[in-house]
Amino acid sequence: MTPPKVITDPIAMRQWVLDQRLAGRSVGLVPTMGALHDGHLSLVQAAKRDCDLAVTTLFVNPTQFGPGEDFERYPRDLAGDQLLLATAGCDALFAPSVEAMFPADSQTRIDVGAAARTLEGAIRPTHFQGVATVVMKLFNIAPADRAYFGQKDYQQTVVIRHLVRDLNVPIEVCVCPIVREPDGLAMSSRNAYLSPEERAHALVLYRALRACESAFALGERDPQRLREAMLAEFAGEDGVELDYAELLLDGGMNPATPGDQAMTVVVAARVGRTRLIDNLRLGAASSAAS
Numbered sequence: 001m002t003p004p005k006v007i008t009d010p011i012a013m014r015q016w017v018l019d020q021r022l023a024g025r026s027v028g029l030v031p032t033m034g035a036l037h038d039g040h041l042s043l044v045q046a047a048k049r050d051c052d053l054a055v056t057t058l059f060v061n062p063t064q065f066g067p068g069e070d071f072e073r074y075p076r077d078l079a080g081d082q083l084l085l086a087t088a089g090c091d092a093l094f095a096p097s098v099e100a101m102f103p104a105d106s107q108t109r110i111d112v113g114a115a116a117r118t119l120e121g122a123i124r125p126t127h128f129q130g131v132a133t134v135v136m137k138l139f140n141i142a143p144a145d146r147a148y149f150g151q152k153d154y155q156q157t158v159v160i161r162h163l164v165r166d167l168n169v170p171i172e173v174c175v176c177p178i179v180r181e182p183d184g185l186a187m188s189s190r191n192a193y194l195s196p197e198e199r200a201h202a203l204v205l206y207r208a209l210r211a212c213e214s215a216f217a218l219g220e221r222d223p224q225r226l227r228e229a230m231l232a233e234f235a236g237e238d239g240v241e242l243d244y245a246e247l248l249l250d251g252g253m254n255p256a257t258p259g260d261q262a263m264t265v266v267v268a269a270r271v272g273r274t275r276l277i278d279n280l281r282l283g284a285a286s287s288a289a290s
């Protein structure tokens with residue numbers, strides 16, 4: 001078990017990736033904010049499966065947090081993350097400082113367009129601008145062959161696919177399935193905020209998605225009725241504030257329409273002070289990579 005090489009300087013990171021690629025080795029990039037769990041590690045494993053080398057980035061990106069959000073209290077555990085990355089076979093770890101990524105005079109931000117304005121974007125208006133900007137920086141700092149993202153952040157995958165296509169970024173975007181706890185809760189660094197009682201309430205998100213899935217499996221194709229199946233689950237759950245529960249045409253941010261055969265159902269809710277998101281694909285083969 002060799003620990004990953006730790007790099008904090010963007011120029012050194014870029015040189016490492018360029019050296020590897022010049023030597024004929026392919027590189028997979030896994031952007032994360034750290035506090036790693038098995039969901040993150042599944043991305044590292046996918047990168048190692050597809051590429052010769054895996055680079056994981058650990059950076060809690062201040063520009064994707066809005067005022068009053070959890071930037072300061074977001075969990076950070078560099079030593080623990082290093083150990084987990086060693087077990088997953090990660091080759092290099094990029095952990096820059098905020099000053100290295102966003103010096104005081106940094107001013108350019110990416111305007112991500114319509115896909116970033118609904119759902120998460122409506123609730124967190126500057127979130128995707130911050131995500132797209134940091135991801136574009138990471139693509140430039142670590143010019144890998146492929147980049148790995150989780151289906152867990154569905155809207156983020158839509159925004160990043162747009163970013164790569166719209167700006168001709170020479171990287172292949174791979175989206176990996178959601179990794180869940182045994183009881184169905186989607187793994188998230190933010191689950192650490194939940195008290196045992198909140199943790200129990202949080203299961204309603206997955207229950208609602210499954211209710212929708214059951215209705216879909218029985219042939220229901222009306223998004224409104226599918227949505228009602230979800231809302232019924234939330235109606236009986238105290239201590240959970242639903243932000244949204246929507247059916248989208250699979251692969252993008254357009255609302256699903258009656259009869260669509262492949263949809264993604266997305267949900268976001270607050271459990272106490274913790275905001276959780278989850279989603280499920282209905283009627284589509286699960287995408288390991290595309």
Ligand code: AMP
Nearest residue numbers: 032033034039149150152153178179187
């Ligand atoms: P984060 O550290 O939360 O920014 O997440 C880094 C990457 O890991 C993103 O591409 C997420 O979508 C992905 N990810 C987070 N949780 C999971 C999960 N439970 N299963 C699969 N991927 C995940």
